[in-house]
Structure formats: C-alpha cells, structure tokens
Amino acid sequence: MPPKRLSILGVGLLGGSLALAAKKFIKSCEIFGYAHRPETLEAARNAGMLDQGFDRPEPAVDGADLVVLCTPVSQLSPLLQRISGSLANGAIVTDVGSTKRSVVAAGESLLQGDRYFVGSHPMAGSEKRGLHFASADLFQGATCILTPTERTHAPALQKIEEFWRVLGMKTTRLSPPEHDQLLADISHLPHAVAAALVAMQSDRALSLSGKGFQDLTRIAAGDGGLWRDILLDNRDSVRQSIHGLRKELQQLENMLENTSSDELRQWLDRAAGRRRSMADRQGNG
Amino acid sequence: MPPKRLSILGVGLLGGSLALAAKKFIKSCEIFGYAHRPETLEAARNAGMLDQGFDRPEPAVDGADLVVLCTPVSQLSPLLQRISGSLANGAIVTDVGSTKRSVVAAGESLLQGDRYFVGSHPMAGSEKRGLHFASADLFQGATCILTPTERTHAPALQKIEEFWRVLGMKTTRLSPPEHDQLLADISHLPHAVAAALVAMQSDRALSLSGKGFQDLTRIAAGDGGLWRDILLDNRDSVRQSIHGLRKELQQLENMLENTSSDELRQWLDRAAGRRRSMADRQGNG
Numbered sequence: 009m010p011p012k013r014l015s016i017l018g019v020g021l022l023g024g025s026l027a028l029a030a031k032k033f034i035k036s037c038e039i040f041g042y043a044h045r046p047e048t049l050e051a052a053r054n055a056g057m058l059d060q061g062f063d064r065p066e067p068a069v070d071g072a073d074l075v076v077l078c079t080p081v082s083q084l085s086p087l088l089q090r091i092s093g094s095l096a097n098g099a100i101v102t103d104v105g106s107t108k109r110s111v112v113a114a115g116e117s118l119l120q121g122d123r124y125f126v127g128s129h130p131m132a133g134s135e136k137r138g139l140h141f142a143s144a145d146l147f148q149g150a151t152c153i154l155t156p157t158e159r160t161h162a163p164a165l166q167k168i169e170e171f172w173r174v175l176g177m178k179t180t181r182l183s184p185p186e187h188d189q190l191l192a193d194i195s196h197l198p199h200a201v202a203a204a205l206v207a208m209q210s211d212r213a214l215s216l217s218g219k220g221f222q223d224l225t226r227i228a229a230g231d232g233g234l235w236r237d238i239l240l241d242n243r244d245s246v247r248q249s250i251h252g253l254r255k256e257l258q259q260l261e262n263m264l265e266n267t268s269s270d271e272l273r274q275w276l277d278r279a280a281g282r283r284r285s286m287a288d289r290q291g292n293g
Numbered sequence: 294m295p296p297k298r299l300s301i302l303g304v305g306l307l308g309g310s311l312a313l314a315a316k317k318f319i320k321s322c323e324i325f326g327y328a329h330r331p332e333t334l335e336a337a338r339n340a341g342m343l344d345q346g347f348d349r350p351e352p353a354v355d356g357a358d359l360v361v362l363c364t365p366v367s368q369l370s371p372l373l374q375r376i377s378g379s380l381a382n383g384a385i386v387t388d389v390g391s392t393k394r395s396v397v398a399a400g401e402s403l404l405q406g407d408r409y410f411v412g413s414h415p416m417a418g419s420e421k422r423g424l425h426f427a428s429a430d431l432f433q434g435a436t437c438i439l440t441p442t443e444r445t446h447a448p449a450l451q452k453i454e455e456f457w458r459v460l461g462m463k464t465t466r467l468s469p470p471e472h473d474q475l476l477a478d479i480s481h482l483p484h485a486v487a488a489a490l491v492a493m494q495s496d497r498a499l500s501l502s503g504k505g506f507q508d509l510t511r512i513a514a515g516d517g518g519l520w521r522d523i524l525l526d527n528r529d530s531v532r533q534s535i536h537g538l539r540k541e542l543q544q545l546e547n548m549l550e551n552t553s554s555d556e557l558r559q560w561l562d563r564a565a566g567r568r569r570s571m572a573d574r575q576g577n578g
Contacts, residue, residue: 131501131503132503150503194503195506197490198490199505202564204538205482205538205541210475212475213479214571216475217480218480220484221483223512224508225483225509228568235561236558239557239561247546247549247550249493250542255493257535264531269521273518276517277518279513282499284514286507
C-alpha cells in the first residue's frame with residue numbers, strides 16, 4: 009500500500025525530487041511539506057510540489073502515514089525529537105541521510121508505541137544542492153539501501169521498500185554499521201580525497217588540469233557544510249577508510265621505490281579491469 | 294612555417310589524431326608514419342591518415358623537417374637512439390610524452406649537429422587507447438606544455454609552439470623538472486589514487502557505487518602498461534606528490550579525531566570553491 013498522506017521534512021534537492029516523484033508515480037497521495045526557510049517553502053508551493061506547506065515540522069506530520077526526513081544529516085536527530093509527539097498512530101518514519109547509525113539509533117529510541125522508524129539511503133543526488141535542481145526522475149534506476157536492525161518492524165520495512173521501488177529504485181539491505189563503513193569507503197573517503205587532491209595543488213597546476221582531473225574532483229564541489237556533517241557523523245568509519253587508502257598508497261610507494269615493474273602493472277591492470285566492468289555493469293561511463 | 298614533411302612515429306590515439314589534425318589544419322603537408330604492428334599500419338593507411346607508412350622508424354624520418362614521437366613513454370629514448378643517424382639536416386624532433394625529464398635529456402644528448410629536440414606535452418587524450426578513437430579535433434582548445442632548457446634552440450622552440458597552435462592548442466612553457474612535478478601532482482598521483490580507491494573496495498561496495506565514484510575513478514580504467522611506464526619514469530616526483538597527499542589526509546584525520554567542525558568546514562569549502570572556479574574557468578564541469 010503506497011502512502012495516503014506523505015510528509016516531507018526538508019525540501020531541498022532530495023525532498024523536492026521526492027515530492028515530484030510521489031506526484032508522478034503515486035496516485036492520490038496527499039503531500040505535506042516542511043521547510044525551515046520561508047523562501048524555500050514559497051518556491052516549493054509555487055512549483056506545485058506540496059498540497060500543504062508548513063514552516064514548522066509538527067503540523068507537517070499531522071495525520072501522515074509516511075514521514076520522510078530530508079534535512080542535512082546533522083539535523084535528523086533534533087527533527088525526530090521535535091516530531092515524535094505529533095506522529096499519527098501507525099506512522100512510519102524514514103530518512104534519506106548518507107549516514108545511518110546515528111539516525112537509526114535516534115529513531116529507535118525516540119519513536120514509541122505504534123510508530124516505526126526504518127533507515128533509508130536512496131543513493132541519488134549530485135554535487136548540486138537545492139530545490140532548483142529537483143527532478144521527479146532523480147531516483148530512477150538508482151539503489152536505495154535500507155538499514156533494518158533486529159528492532160525493526162517487519163511490515164514497516166516492507167512498506168518502505170515498496171515505496172522506494174514505486175519511485176523507480178532498486179532496494180537492498182545492510183545493517184547500519186555495514187552501511188556506514190561501506191559508504192565511508194565508496195563515498196565519504198572518495199569525497200574527502202577529491203577535496204585533498206584539490207587542496208594540494210598550486211594555482212598553476214589547477215589552471216593546467218585536464219578532463220581526468222576535472223572528472224576526478226567533481227564531487228569536491230559539493231556543499232562543504234553538508235559534507236562536514238557527514239564526515240563528522242561517520243568519523244570512525246571514515247578513519248578506517250583512510251587507513252585502507254594509506255595501505256594502498258604505501259604499497260604504491262614501495263613498488264615505485266623498488267621499481268617493481270610487473271607488480272605495479274598488475275596493481276594498475278586489476279584496478280582498470282574492476283573499473284571497466286563496473287562501467288559495463290551500470291551502463292554508464 | 295608549418296612542416297612540409299611531418300613524420301609521426303607511433304600511430305595510436307595521439308599519433309593518429311595528430312595525423313588527422315595535420316591533414317585538416319596544415320596545407321600541403323606530407324605525412325610519413327611509423328607503426329610497430331602491421332595491423333596498426335594497415336589501419337592508418339586505410340583511414341587515409343598517412344601518405345607513406347613504414348614498419349621501421351628510420352625510413353619514416355627520411356627528409357622530414359618535423360618528427361613527432363608518439364609512442365609510450367618507455368619507448369621514447371630507444372626510439373631517439375634508433376632515428377638519430379637518419380634525421381635530415383635541420384630536422385626538429387619533439388614528442389607527446391607525459392613525462393619530460395628523461396626524454397629531454399635523451400633528446401639533447403642524442404641529437405647532434407643541425408638537429409634539434411624540443412619536449413612537448415599536448416594535454417589531450419582520454420582513458421581510451423588506440424587509433425580507433427583518433428580525432429582531428431582532439432587537440433582543440435587544450436594546452437600543450439613545452440619544456441625548453443638552456444640548451445634548447447630558440448627557433449626550433451618557436452616552430453614547435455607554432456605547430457601546436459596551428460592544430461588548435463594553447464601553449465605554455467615549463468622546465469622539464471617543473472613539468473614533471475606539476476604533472477605528478479595534477480595527473481599521475483590522481484591516476485594512482487583513483488586506482489587505489491578502486492583497489493580498496495569490496496565487490497559489494499563497487500556494485501553500490503554511484504555517479505560520484507564513477508566520475509572519480511574513470512581515469513583508473515586507462516591502460517595499465519602505459520601508466521606503469523609513466524609512474525616509474527616519474528617516480529621521484531610521484532613520491533613527492535604522495536607525500537603531499539599524505540599531509541592532507543593527516544590533517545583530515547586530525548580534524549576528525551578532534552571533531553574540529555569549523556576547521557573541517559573551511560577545508561572542504563576551500564576545496565569546493567577552488568573546484569568550482571576551475572570548472573567555471575574551463576567552461577566545463
């Protein structure tokens with residue numbers, strides 16, 4: 009059963025896209041939204057994204073059977089605290105945050121009685137930010153990771169999985185710690201490394217950079233505040249990932265120092281092969 | 294004065310594109326080419342890229358006023374050795390290699406009398422390899438770094454600069470050591486880091502990677518043999534670059550360990566700002 013009243017808290021790139029996707033793919037679903045800034049609320053209303061918009065989260069969850077938290081990571085737990093007393097019986101709450109341990113712990117401790125929290129991480133988005141870039145098709149073909157625990161209500165989990173699938177996503181499941189380490193490896197560390205590679209360049213070098221460097225560092229243009237929150241919230245896993253990268257760099261240094269030609273070739277070929285099969289599998293470059 | 298007889302030694306992506314570009318942008322220029330493999334030579338002939346094709350380099354430089362070495366980096370010095378006795382009086386030799394200290398040293402020691410070497414690095418290309426991807430417009434709008442030394446013949450340098458400009462490139466000058474350190478920072482280390490970031494992932498993580506990771510690691514799909522040669526030839530500068538990256542990663546680790554929220558935000562914002570202004574300047578993302 010798709011939601012009858014969907015409440016979207018935070019109407020930026022993800023929240024706005026979620027509203028548009030729900031309008032497009034779910035029949036007769038009423039959409040309530042909350043935005044902190046009046047201009048965002050106004051823009052969302054003008055774009056016809058919301059049936060009702062609010063500048064406080066409490067009335068925006070009134071009577072909603074599904075609530076999706078779409079604020080930056082650092083605001084998820086405070087927001088859960090604010091709405092926990094206003095949720096309808098049977099309401100299911102999820103989120104779209106890039107880290108999961110902290111929000112799942114907060115959700116499971118704050119929601120009481122017949123109200124359920126399920127962590128979601130729809131892996132869609134870009135280095136762009138804001139309602140202006142929202143699109144009903146942002147989620148199409150991308151993967152949403154659900155992060156159930158042993159305390160997760162099974163019917164709520166199924167309902168959330170069905171919700172993301174209706175919007176065009178594939179779904180998979182990981183525990184919150186597994187999710188956070190995997191994301192630290194595949195997303196949070198790479199972001200930090202892209203920033204580090206930009207940071208270490210001279211202006212002259214940057215002015216001479218080519219397409220390869222531009223592709224490699226594109227994600228470093230993302231919002232500093234959002235990424236700061238993600239890196240800090242997930243700092244144990246990110247430090248573990250840095251450790252993994254250091255080991256690879258040490259291996260590279262050893263191969264260079266010893267002029268280990270065959271070994272270096274194997275290391276590069278293996279990475280090239282994995283990168284190529286990744287591109288093939290996902291159908292884009 | 295553009296060349297009257299251009300000799301292209303090595304007809305892969307860069308050599309093939311050079312032949313096509315010379316046909317397109319230089320009037321009445323005769324093009325001689327050398328390829329080691331018969332099938333490459335055949336393909337270049339069939340594509341109408343070469344006026345004459347040879348399976349040995351010596352006859353391919355006969356009477357040429359401009360010779361461009363387009364082989365992988367590890368083969369540049371041996372190739373210079375082979376052709377040095379066959380060059381015409383007044384011939385100018387350049388190359389397209391991604392490292393410059395070794396080839397410039399070889400060129401300056403091997404070419405005698407009225408024959409001149411000038412190092413070039415046209416910063417064009419892609420992770421693709423081979424004649425099949427050659428294009429007359431590969432060089433358009435890209436930058437070519439010339440690497441003169443105090444021994445460089447000034448008229449030869451000017452002629453080479455003019456040559457690349459006629460093909461649509463901007464030109465700039467750096468000394469060979471400056472070039473090699475700059476390229477280690479902006480290209481060779483980034484390539485190695487992309488490979489390291491692929492190498493450290495689990496299969497599960499790779500299967501869940503998103504567009505950001507794909508962009509970031511695209512260059513890691515490049516040919517392992519070519520990159521092995523580049524990294525080894527430039528290993529002193531690459532090790533210096535690894536040291537620079539380590540310092541940035543250490544700073545990141547410290548900020549995470551101390552939860553230095555403001556400092557981390559500044560570090561990320563500064564990288565984001567530099568990345569964005571880079572994109573703006575170069576007119577692509």
